[in-house]
Amino acid sequence: MRGRSGAALGALGLAFVLLEWVLPHALNPYYLTILTRIGVAIVAAVSLQLVSGFTGQFSIGHAGFMAVGAYASAALSVYLGAGWLASLAAVVPAPLARALYYPLPLLAGGALAAGAGLLVGIPTLRLRGDYLAIATLGFGEIIRVLILNVDAVGGARGFALTAASGVDLRYDDLGAIYAVVLASVAVIARLAYSSAGLAFRAVREDEIAAESIGVPTTRVKVLAFVVSSFFAGVAGAVFAHSEGYIHTNSFGFVRSFEIMVFVVLGGLGSITGAVLAATALTAAPELLRGFGELRMIVYSLGLIAVMILRPQGLLGARELDPARWLARWRERRAAA
Amino acid sequence: MPLLELEGVTLRFGGLRAVSELDWQVERGAVAALIGPNGAGKTTAFNLVTGVYPPSEGSVRFDGREIGGAPPHRIAGLGVARTFQNIRLFRGLSALENVVAALAAAHRPGLAEVLRAPGWQAREHALVARARELLGRLGLERYAEARADALPYGEQRRLEIARALATAPKLLLLDEPAAGMNPAEKDELRDLVARLRGDFGLTIVLIDHDVRFVMGLCERITVLDHGEKIAEGAPEAVRSDPRVIEAYLGVDVPA
Amino acid sequence: MENLLQQLVNGVAWGSIYALVALGYTMVYGVLKLINFAHGEVYMVGAMTGFYTARALGLANRPSGLGLAATLLAAMATCAALGATIERVAYRPLRHAPRLAPLITAIGVSLLLQNTGQLVLGADPKFFPPLLASHEMLRVGSLAVSNIQLTVLATALALMAGLELVVMRTRVGRAMRAVSQDAPAAALMGVPVDRIIQLTFVLGSALAGAAGILVGLSNPKIDPLMGLMPGLKAFVAAVLGGIGSIPGAMVGGLLLGVVETLVAGYLSSTYRDAIAFVILIAILLYRPTGLFGSAQPEKV
Numbered sequence: 001m002r003g004r005s006g007a008a009l010g011a012l013g014l015a016f017v018l019l020e021w022v023l024p025h026a027l028n029p030y031y032l033t034i035l036t037r038i039g040v041a042i043v044a045a046v047s048l049q050l051v052s053g054f055t056g057q058f059s060i061g062h063a064g065f066m067a068v069g070a071y072a073s074a075a076l077s078v079y080l081g082a083g084w085l086a087s088l089a090a091v092v093p094a095p096l097a098r099a100l101y102y103p104l105p106l107l108a109g110g111a112l113a114a115g116a117g118l119l120v121g122i123p124t125l126r127l128r129g130d131y132l133a134i135a136t137l138g139f140g141e142i143i144r145v146l147i148l149n150v151d152a153v154g155g156a157r158g159f160a161l162t163a164a165s166g167v168d169l170r171y172d173d174l175g176a177i178y179a180v181v182l183a184s185v186a187v188i189a190r191l192a193y194s195s196a197g198l199a200f201r202a203v204r205e206d207e208i209a210a211e212s213i214g215v216p217t218t219r220v221k222v223l224a225f226v227v228s229s230f231f232a233g234v235a236g237a238v239f240a241h242s243e244g245y246i247h248t249n250s251f252g253f254v255r256s257f258e259i260m261v262f263v264v265l266g267g268l269g270s271i272t273g274a275v276l277a278a279t280a281l282t283a284a285p286e287l288l289r290g291f292g293e294l295r296m297i298v299y300s301l302g303l304i305a306v307m308i309l310r311p312q313g314l315l316g317a318r319e320l321d322p323a324r325w326l327a328r329w330r331e332r333r334a335a336a
Numbered sequence: 337m338p339l340l341e342l343e344g345v346t347l348r349f350g351g352l353r354a355v356s357e358l359d360w361q362v363e364r365g366a367v368a369a370l371i372g373p374n375g376a377g378k379t380t381a382f383n384l385v386t387g388v389y390p391p392s393e394g395s396v397r398f399d400g401r402e403i404g405g406a407p408p409h410r411i412a413g414l415g416v417a418r419t420f421q422n423i424r425l426f427r428g429l430s431a432l433e434n435v436v437a438a439l440a441a442a443h444r445p446g447l448a449e450v451l452r453a454p455g456w457q458a459r460e461h462a463l464v465a466r467a468r469e470l471l472g473r474l475g476l477e478r479y480a481e482a483r484a485d486a487l488p489y490g491e492q493r494r495l496e497i498a499r500a501l502a503t504a505p506k507l508l509l510l511d512e513p514a515a516g517m518n519p520a521e522k523d524e525l526r527d528l529v530a531r532l533r534g535d536f537g538l539t540i541v542l543i544d545h546d547v548r549f550v551m552g553l554c555e556r557i558t559v560l561d562h563g564e565k566i567a568e569g570a571p572e573a574v575r576s577d578p579r580v581i582e583a584y585l586g587v588d589v590p591a
Numbered sequence: 592m593e594n595l596l597q598q599l600v601n602g603v604a605w606g607s608i609y610a611l612v613a614l615g616y617t618m619v620y621g622v623l624k625l626i627n628f629a630h631g632e633v634y635m636v637g638a639m640t641g642f643y644t645a646r647a648l649g650l651a652n653r654p655s656g657l658g659l660a661a662t663l664l665a666a667m668a669t670c671a672a673l674g675a676t677i678e679r680v681a682y683r684p685l686r687h688a689p690r691l692a693p694l695i696t697a698i699g700v701s702l703l704l705q706n707t708g709q710l711v712l713g714a715d716p717k718f719f720p721p722l723l724a725s726h727e728m729l730r731v732g733s734l735a736v737s738n739i740q741l742t743v744l745a746t747a748l749a750l751m752a753g754l755e756l757v758v759m760r761t762r763v764g765r766a767m768r769a770v771s772q773d774a775p776a777a778a779l780m781g782v783p784v785d786r787i788i789q790l791t792f793v794l795g796s797a798l799a800g801a802a803g804i805l806v807g808l809s810n811p812k813i814d815p816l817m818g819l820m821p822g823l824k825a826f827v828a829a830v831l832g833g834i835g836s837i838p839g840a841m842v843g844g845l846l847l848g849v850v851e852t853l854v855a856g857y858l859s860s861t862y863r864d865a866i867a868f869v870i871l872i873a874i875l876l877y878r879p880t881g882l883f884g885s886a887q888p889e890k891v
Contacts, residue, residue, distance in 0.1 A: 058691065124876075134875065145861075145862070187450050190449050190450050190452065194460065195439065197445045198440060201433075202426055202429075202437045205426035213500070257628075261695055264692065264695050268691065294710075297710070307695045308684045308696065311688030312688070
């Protein structure tokens with residue numbers, strides 16, 4: 001299908017050009033911030049989708065792993081990053097140096113978050129259903145409180161991404177951010193939609209049957225949990241570097257609930273659904289600004305209404321698949 | 337050496353003995369049955385073999401190897417497959433996906449899935465082809481893309497068998513495979529099970545309530561009652577065993 | 592030693608408030624297997640109702656037992672109605688939907704109540720008028736127990752005893768227990784399941800409303816987000832006691848209150864909030880069914 005990949009690549013290239021060079025000059029910074037927040041929300045939602053939608057393990061402590069990623073990456077940048085950037089800037093032009101440096105705190109944040117995921121996952125994944133959800137909620141809060149008590153990353157004052165030397169480690173390059181978003185979504189989609197990846201859904205559908213066909217259910221659950229925590233950490237790291245300042249208040253159970261809402265509203269088991277829901281719900285409160293004080297009330301009423309009218313979420317467990325639309329359109333044309 | 341050997345196996349739930357001092361062997365290539373009234377411990381025996389419960393006492397040996405208490409997925413990997421009394425298909429997945437999941441179960445998702453090298457893609461296609469072939473052999477090819485829970489009842493039972501076969505087992509345990517079927521369907525199933533042994537080189541053990549179904553199919557029948565073995569042997573011998581008749585009191589055992 | 596006793600008294604007072612709220616969580620979970628995340632906000636609405644009632648009745652400078660009783664009743668009635676409405680509108684339509692759907696509507700309701708509260712209360716902080724003149728009731732050495740603490744304890748115990756009576760000694764209570772054990776079977780036996788569920792919400796929400804008033808006696812500050820943390824902690828208390836078990840919720844609440852107060856008093860108050868979650872994790876890892884719960888193994 002050469003034509004199809006060609007078209008897809010072209011679209012991606014266009015999107016990158018837009019994000020990197022056109023929008024930053026065309027839109028005012030407020031909207032750019034929203035676009036960044038949407039990117040973070042997408043990665044957070046899709047990573048949660050892997051463990052909750054695909055593997056059926058309901059985790060409502062996701063923000064805790066975002067916090068680990070945010071703070072770990074921020075600490076790396078603040079304490080070591082300035083030095084590394086300086087070394088890089090000696091050999092390549094400054095913007096390129098920043099772009100080359102950027103993956104490092106992201107990977108560090110993701111790795112530490114994955115580690116936290118392993119620590120949390122191993123004891124809690126023995127639990128079923130509601131108990132697992134509650135345990136993850138608890139761990140999310142514990143992580144937050146622990147970070148709050150670490151002075152080296154600001155504690156109750158919050159943590160700014162400025163090195164002691166005064167260098168600002170902030171990085172909100174839209175093109176880079178969305179490249180990360182795309183890579184994250186692609187990795188998760190490839191893991192989930194493969195024959196080996198059927199193991200995730202087998203665990204969701206029926207653990208006992210899954211074991212009976214040789215799926216090591218606990219290991220699969222832990223894997224899903226660790227991968228999802230990794231990308232939550234990446235989302236947190238992107239957030240930290242784009243905002244330039246973080247506080248544990250942004251990573252409480254309210255945030256965990258928000259992300260879970262993205263996943264359920266988009267449809268449990270649908271990656272495109274999670275992307276759509278994350279985008280719409282992150283943009284919504286901003287778009288609802290016209291309602292003034294009633295903004296959040298309208299938002300919550302809307303949430304309730306949507307869930308009652310469509311409990312399986314926007315896309316249910318299916319994906320938005322342009323290839324399928326194309327095939328159906330062709331069929332209809334042929335029949336006509 | 338028998339393929340499956342239980343020796344002195346006891347399973348206790350609190351004060352209740354679900355299975356008591358069970359000695360049971362199944363020879364390679366046999367088609368055997370485990371029967372008994374409700375609550376006799378038949379499914380529990382299957383659960384002990386497949387690792388769902390660890391035995392409280394005694395040993396379970398498969399192909400010479402002790403498997404009592406081993407995790408179910410490892411036992412499945414050694415070559416024990418099963419179906420369930422209440423169908424346990426992956427209902428939200430298609431029939432094809434149910435079988436592919438079993439074929440791919442040993443491989444954990446990882447870097448290969450992310451990178452998708454040409455070799456990997458070839459292997460994926462081969463897996464799907466093998467799954468389709470299996471579905472075909474059980475007469476399910478037209479349901480390949482359908483959701484598992486959309487299949488008619490008899491086809492769902494066959495799909496569970498197809499999925500079990502996908503793990504290339506040596507021993508196949510069928511728990512009430514004929515439940516809920518009408519006589520015509522049962523005859524078809526009986527023919528299918530008889531063919532499976534030859535086509536797939538299997539040893540098969542059945543649990544079923546329908547004594548006539550079992551009689552025509554199995555060479556050796558073991559009878560449980562209240563967790564204990566009360567009779568064992570060829571079908572005719574078991575059928576006329578007074579202890580068996582007493583255990584099934586009220587059930588009309590056909591002559 | 593006296594300090595320890597003092598802490599215990601404080602802890603028990605706090606614990607009884609947690610217990611009242613925990614009962615709502617546990618009862619709803621018992622009949623619906625649903626974690627009612629909006630419950631903390633019902634408690635907040637109770638406090639708000641009390642605030643406006645006290646103002647309307649002009650109780651600001653005339654603390655009295657009667658005034659307290661009136662406020663208590665008003666709050667309990669309002670919250671009962673609120674609970675019934677939430678059940679009817681946000682949960683009943685989703686009775687047969689996937690498990691997570693009512694969880695999401697619960698969050699939606701929670702957000703709705705918080706933001707409506709913010710709208711109604713306004714930006715400046717509001718304070719409960721003293722509904723009871725505070726004075727010392729009991730003194731043993733340097734251990735002081737105020738009448739407020741005794742009132743909180745007595746009211747909470749009375750309400751819990753009342754609930755226990757309803758659940759264990761009445762037909763309606765028996766119906767509630769039947770529904771929580773096996774709803775379809777109860778329906779077949781002629782139990783009006785929908786109405787029993789509604790009643791469960793009514794009772795649980797009334798208790799939460801009462802808790803909202805009782806907390807106001809010693810902690811007069813009211814804010815629309817006051818339900819978040821206590822709500823979560825009461826939930827932990829319910830899990831600690833065994834979610835679905837009524838005596839469990841009572842014991843869990845009291846235990847949590849005591850442990851929390853002791854930790855805050857002897858270790859550090861910054862860890863006060865975290866303690867609830869540490870207990871939660873410990874319980875889930877070592878005894879997930881809680882102190883009074885019973886395991887439900889899956890039949891293979």
